Amino acid sequence: MPCASFLVAPRLDLRQSQSLVMTPQLQQAIRLLALSNLEVEGFIAEEIEKNPLLDASAPEDDGPTLEREPEAPQRDEPASADELLLAGGGAAESLDVDFAAESFHHDSAADSAGAGMDGALGLNGASGGAGGEDLPDLDGFASADISLADHLLAQAGTAVSGADLFIAAHLIDQIDECGYLTASLLEIANRLGVPLARVEGVLGIIHTFEPTGVGARDLAECLALQAKEADRYDPCMARLIDHLDLVARGDMARLKRLCHVDDEDLADMIRELRGYDPKPGCRYGGEPSQAVVPDLYVARRKQGWAIEINAATLPRVLVNRSYYVELSAAGGDRASKAWLSDMLTSANWLVKALDQRQRTIIKVASEIVKQQEAFFLKGVAHLKPMTLRQIADAIEMHESTVSRVTSNKYLSCARGLYELKYFFTSAIQSADGxxxxxxxxxxxxxxxxxxxxGDKILSDDTLVELLNAKGFDIARRTVAKYREALGIGSSVQRRRARALAGAD
Known part of the structure; x- marks a missing residue:
């Protein structure tokens, strides 16, 4: 039976589909959302170095703008992200992605001073930075620049010389930031090819350096060195230092027997011990303390809440169009003109992306304040459980956008300085339903x-009962978890600490 054969002719089909293309500019705009104001400032500085058409001017500082009563917002709905992207010469995708399309609808602190957004709370966003010249220089409280190693080497230079100075430098190099020697003396002696006794002798000299207790190999030796410096290292104090585990447990009866002292003498010894520094090296070196700079300011107003971007940390970015016209008029080859066009497109995009970033932050922060108004009015006890999705649904954005906006950003209000992530907490069901x-x-x-x-230490079970009485339906293991997260010891540990405090 003959087989039928089929010929498949080539065909040309035209199909239409939608896809999201992540252009470099769109990736840049998304990345800007997750940066803090100070990080954005560094990013802008890099872009200005690369793009001659970008100029930065210092932010206007007219004092804390939150002291002024915000005007009633009177402005049209801002352009969508799609319109801004098209106007800037970029792809027509939205900045709000995971990666899914979304539009930005915000009010910007970069707009006029009266620009804002309407809402039930009367939330108003306005540009301007808070304070500048009248604020204290928090960097002035930073730690000294000199490191512990430099401090010890300077003392070693006046105390020893020759081979002993070389040994001392090697020992100092093995001392950690807390002031403890982290290497074995035998290993150091073998490495340097010198007798162990000589290394021990040099370490003994280091033990006389400031701060007292530096170069110790453990906590007991550190405290013993400080006791010797204070001329309090008698046999009783030596036994007390040898049994620090009993001190930690608050076993007073056994300590009195071991040290052969009465209650009064033991209390005096423990008081002396508490005056010593368990980490003598920490007062030197380390990274200077860095003050947290708020990205947002929130203040109570008669009409609701005023929310502002801290523009004092953001330079004002402008496109130098006169320079662009000058360069264009100069002519040049095709490559030069294409490069200049790319620089203009990039500059326009950056300005619009920064404006959109501010609009997004203001919109997210406004919704956070709206949902957590009880916290801002009455305190942490009235903080409500809230998730990223709740905010995202309320402002019609993607959850990932809210996550980026709330990362690495701090909000300053009358109650203090808080990270935006602080306001997102899990829910605990009420005991009364x-x-x-x-x-x-x-x-x-x-x-x-x-x-x-008070004097009656509360166990975790007792805490559960008291919390249930307050309306919190919470299990004992949850109480223990939260207590440990707060850095609070168990009832046994607190009782021992109370006993030690009573010894004073």
Missing amino acids: GEAVSAQAVKSAIKALIAGE
Whole structure:
């Protein structure tokens, strides 16, 4: 039976589909959302170095703009991200992606001073930085620049010389930032090819350096060196230092037997021991303390809340169009003209992306303040459970955009300085079936109960009962977890600490 054969002719089909193309400019704009103001400032400085058409001017500092009553917002809805991208010569994708399309609808602190957004709370966003010249220089409280190693080497140069100075330098190199010697003396002696006794002798000299206790190999030796310096290292103090584990446990009865002292002498010895520094090296060196700079300011107003970007940390970026016209008029080859066109497109994009970043931050922060108004009015006990998705749904954005906006950014208000992530906490169900409460509110309640426990130490079971009475339906293991997260010891540890305090 003959087989039928089929011929497949080539065909040309035209199909239409949608896809999201991540251009370098769009990736840049997304990355800007996750940066803090100070990080954006560094990013802008790099872009200005690469692009001759970008200029930066210092932000206008007219004092804390939050002191002024914000005007009623009167402006049209800002352009969508798609319109801005098209106007800037970029791809027509939205900045709000995971990676899915979304539009930005915000009010910018870069707009006029009265620009803002309407809402139930009367949230208003306005540009301007807070304070500048009248604020204290927090960097002035930073630690000294001299490192512990430099401080010790300077002393070694006047105390020893020759081969001993070389040994001392090697020992100092093995001392950590807390002031402890981290290497074995035998290993050092073998490495340097010198007798162990000579290394021990040089270490003994280092033990006489400032700060007292530096070069110790453990906590007991560190405290013993300080006791000797204070002329308090008698046999009783030596036994006390040899049994620091009993001091930590608060075993007073056994300590009195070992040290052969009465209650009064033991209390005096423990008081002396507490006056010593367990980490003598920490007072030197290290990285200078860095003050956290807020990215946002929030203040209470008659009409609601005023929310502003801290423009004092952001230089004003401008496109130098006169320079572009000058370069264009100069002519040049095709490559030069293409490069100049790319620089103009890049500059326009950066300016628009920075403006969109501010609009996004203001919009997210406004919704956070709206949902957590009770916290700003009454404190942490009234902090509500909140998730990224709640904010994202409320402002019709993607959850990933909210996550980027709240990363590495701090909000300054009358109650202090808070990271935006602080306001997103899990929910604890109410014991009476009412509205759920925030985990931060439960932690605050635990901290308050323990702070006021008095002579009667509260166990975790007792804390559960007291929290249930306050309306918090919480398990014992959760109480223990929150207590440990707060850095508070168990009831046994607090009882021992109370015993040691009573020894004073």
